[in-house]
Amino acid sequence: MFASTSHSTSDSNSDSTSDSASAPTSAQRSTRHPTGQPPGLPRRLPLATLLLWLLALATSALPMLPQANLTTLVTAFWSYDSSHYASVMAHFSWAPRIAVAILIGCGLGLAGAVTQQVLGNPIASPTTLGVEAGGQFGVTLATLYAPAMLAFSPDLAAIAGGLLAIGLVIALTWRLGFSPVTVILAGLVITFFMGALNMGFLLLQGEWLGNLFIWGAGSLVQNNWSQFLELWPRVLVLGIALVLLMRPLELLQLGSESAHGLGARVDALRLLALFLVVLMSATVVSRVGVVAFVGLAAPVLARLLGARTLRSRLAWSTLLGGGLLLLADTLAQWATTWGNGSLVPTGTTTALIGGPIILLALRGVNNTHHMPGEPSGPASFVPRRRPTGVAAGILLLVLLTTIIAAMGWSPGIEGWRWTPPADWADAWNWRGPRLLAAITAGVALGLAGTIIQRMTGNVMASPEVLGISGGSALVMVAMVLLGAQVGRAGQLAAGTLGAAAALMLLMLLARRHRFAGNQLLLGGVALYVFMDAGLRLVMASGGTVAAQLLNWMYGSTWLVSESEALALAAVMTVLIAVTTLAVRALTLLPLGETPASSLGLNVQRARILLLVLAAVLTAAATVVIGPLSFVGLMAPHLARVMGQQTVGRQLVTAALAGAALLALADYLARVVLYPNQLPAGLLAALVGGLYFLWGLSRHGRR
Incomplete structure (x- = not known):
């Protein structure tokens, strides 16, 4: 793999x-230039450098000129007039x-x-x-x-x-x-x-x-x-x-x-x-x-x-x-x-x-059409196929166990205690909405990650690594900084727009390389840089808004209300139904544009629709869990490791794996440092980062 x-x-x-x-x-230069001298320096290099310095110095001096003349500013580097405030x-x-x-x-x-x-x-x-x-x-x-x-x-x-x-x-x-x-x-x-x-x-x-x-x-x-x-x-x-x-x-x-x-x-x-x-x-x-x-x-x-x-x-x-x-x-x-x-x-x-x-x-960047994590020849690691029912059953058992533990077994003032099922209706108000939101976000990221990996043919791709989550987050950060007051529906719409724009930009960047994964991944680095700029602006601003936004950026599910969790679950039900319609396109696209077209698939329209679907799924998850959880990377991998190779089986298994991973992350984030709480997305990011590094370390192993 x-x-x-x-x-x-x-x-x-x-x-x-x-x-x-x-x-x-030097040998090549000697061949091109009989004198053996290096090629001449392009005029644009010193000219652009000079213009940059003049612009930088002029703009830095401009605010001071109303208070001090140019001579005063120049001499300020080594002396000053104590009687002159400027x-x-x-x-x-x-x-x-x-x-x-x-x-x-x-x-x-x-x-x-x-x-x-x-x-x-x-x-x-x-x-x-x-x-x-x-x-x-x-x-x-x-x-x-x-x-x-x-x-x-x-x-x-x-x-x-x-x-x-x-x-x-x-x-x-x-x-x-x-x-x-x-x-x-x-x-x-x-x-x-x-x-x-x-x-x-x-x-x-x-x-x-x-x-x-x-x-x-x-x-x-x-x-x-x-x-x-x-x-x-x-x-x-x-x-x-x-x-x-x-x-x-x-x-x-x-x-x-x-x-x-x-x-x-x-x-x-x-x-x-x-x-x-x-x-x-x-x-x-x-x-x-x-x-x-x-x-x-x-x-x-x-x-x-x-x-x-x-x-x-x-x-x-x-x-x-x-x-x-x-x-x-x-x-x-x-x-x-x-x-x-x-x-x-x-x-x-x-x-x-x-x-x-x-x-x-x-x-x-000199590129090939092979991606990191994908060999040029036959795969060195192909898991043995296993029945989908077995894999799904294991993940459902993990998810069910996590739900029972989250609802019933938690620390309190007097230590760990068991909440009987008869009292779960009361416990739901405190524990249920965040758990449901984590499960919903996990399903969304599992599906989005699978779609993106299948579209790009790149097993190291994910909404987080490609910067798609970052694009969604960047729009919502901008909304907060501008003081826009919108509910979850507005956040979902804005996040979808940001995720779609980020994914479209990446696809445009990679189009000239036939959608090779290297170009997509490196484009994701650029999008992360933009998100990093927004985060640094938030951190510098300080205050309660910055604290709330940073909590959300790393997936604080305790901010989710019951109505919001139920609304997101309803949205995900619709998106799951839509995703089932994409199985054929995801199966044919990896064959190449010509074979897929010959089999009756409108490749361009399929790619656009899949982009929009992946963007909506990513935005739905980002609204709840923040942009850096790595679940979109881990869930499709786990599905593949569990022997689910075909598109439909991988989608089902990855959705269950994402739900189980984030439900477990939310539970551990709530109890591991009690009474303090960690954002579930932060805990998932720490585990997911280690998983990603482990995956990179396996490059070249057979």
């Missing part, structure tokens, strides 16, 4: 080949903020370019590898359990968390030669997983961590030069160390085997370079929060503007990174002003820049 090592390695080699093609070797403000707030933005942007741009070179991956960056989420996780743990470490140095906790995250990515993908798509998937899921852990700590220890998560949204606000003076020597030393690796890194453009044949210690070089990248990124995260999408945007822009050699990519990525972060920070300040003083963190604007950049970078 999972791809073989040879296939994943070939993917990596093909990307390395593609990268080396875009950055020719000069004091410029020297102690405006100038250090600009200096920190430029310093951090340059460092992250350089780190991103090195990361992409090491992994041969045009959308690799500290952000997509989970380093920032790991750094924030390290700071969270240190805040709760080792505050003395933070007092000594906040960098240590962030570096430890960043090393943990990238260590997990390396462990999962080392055997595959850092297959590009698998590396990004591993980084994305580790980001999900550590984000869920961070959110769990926030919900349980909010009184200690509230300000920490406002900081984590990313802010460059300064009130003196101390932070800049602490950061610049570290960024400079790490930057020099990364530049010194330039010559050995150039050998990686030849491919791992060729570089090894020329004497390069490829594995050691990769580890050293990634270690320096973690140090650079974690140092930044510990000071200003997560703003590191600049580490993705700057190298991609350098490539798109014509930087071909490694030297030029490193140099121009560094310059573009400084300009981009300064511009993003300025936009954040302007948005804060336009929003009547409501804080818009720099992390939000950098994430909004990062999303479109990923979409542009997808054009540079």
Whole structure:
């Protein structure tokens, strides 16, 4: 069921080949240019960089010009007039903020370019590898359990968390030669997983961590030069160390085997370079929060503007990174002003820049028509077919046991006690609606996940990983931030619109690649970035609205009323009936467009209808359980593992598996930390993240 090592390695080699093609070797350059000189630098690269810097500097200076002239602003970087208030403000707030933005942007741009070179991956960056989420996780743990470490140095906790995250990515993908798509998937899921852990700590220890998560949204606000003076020597030393690796890194453009044949210690070089990248990124995260999408945007822009050699990519990525972060920070300040003083963190604007950049970078990903988790040849793991009645019976037994436990066996003030069935009518008011909502959401995600996996032919696809849940969530986050008051019906309609838009965008992106799963999965990364921007905006806003929204984002079923649960159950009854009509289309589509059409299927109309159905199912679940549960991935897998290979059987079994998984997650979330409660979606995300990582680790095994 999972791809073989040879296939994943070939993917990596093909990307390395593609990268080396875009950055020719010296021998190739000598062939093309008799003088042996490298190709000339495109004019658009320095011109675009100059325009970016001029725009960033002009927009950052514009708000200060009514208070101070240009000479005062320039001299504010090294002196000030104590009798002139505008000069004091410029020297102690405006100038250090600009200096920190430029310093951090340059460092992250350089780190991103090195990361992409090491992994041969045009959308690799500290952000997509989970380093920032790991750094924030390290700071969270240190805040709760080792505050003395933070007092000594906040960098240590962030570096430890960043090393943990990238260590997990390396462990999962080392055997595959850092297959590009698998590396990004591993980084994305580790980001999900550590984000869920961070959110769990926030919900349980909010009184200690509230300000920490406002900081984590990313802010460059300064009130003196101390932070800049602490950061610049570290960024400079790490930057020099990364530049010194330039010559050995150039050998990686030849491919791992060729570089090894020329004497390069490829594995050691990769580890050293990634270690320096973690140090650079974690140092930044510990000071200003997560703003590191600049580490993705700057190298991609350098490539798109014509930087071909490694030297030029490193140099121009560094310059573009400084300009981009300064511009993003300025936009954040302007948005804060336009929003009547409501804080818009720099992390939000950098994430909004990062999303479109990923979409542009997808054009540079060399793709095959085989997907992560799907071998190019016969499957290495095909479960033995089993009767559907046996599989369904097992899942129904698990679901029934969970329902009985949830209604009857729960902790209370006097400890664990059994509620007799005669009293379940009273217990229903407290336990029933959330249980019914969890079951409903589980069925929806099981069906949606199966439809998406069958449509794309990709067993690692799901509403969560593809960003479809994120698209649904993003619309609802926007509604809350805009103050729109709508009920569950309005949320369902808005969520469906967002999910459909996200899924349609993904399909459009993947159309030129014949709907290959790699392109869909990488497009999901881009959609996640947009959702991340919204989350960071919510976290920075604080207040009760933010707390309620964050609870919902991770699936707090205790917010569901009885009428809402019954309404969702009624909607799901209709959707289940509609799904039964899609069995034939899901059976024929994997055969290919021509065979399916010859058998009487209108392929284009079938795809559109299936997109809408998957979007509605995803929205129905997202309204209840939030966008990051991973049940849409696990349920179809469990159905397949239980021997259900045909479409109809897999749909039935996946629906039951989803219901059982989320019902169990809701019950455990209610009782495991009693009297505290965890969101059911958060618990499911933690289990689902581990399941996904286990699935990735099986790549290449036979």
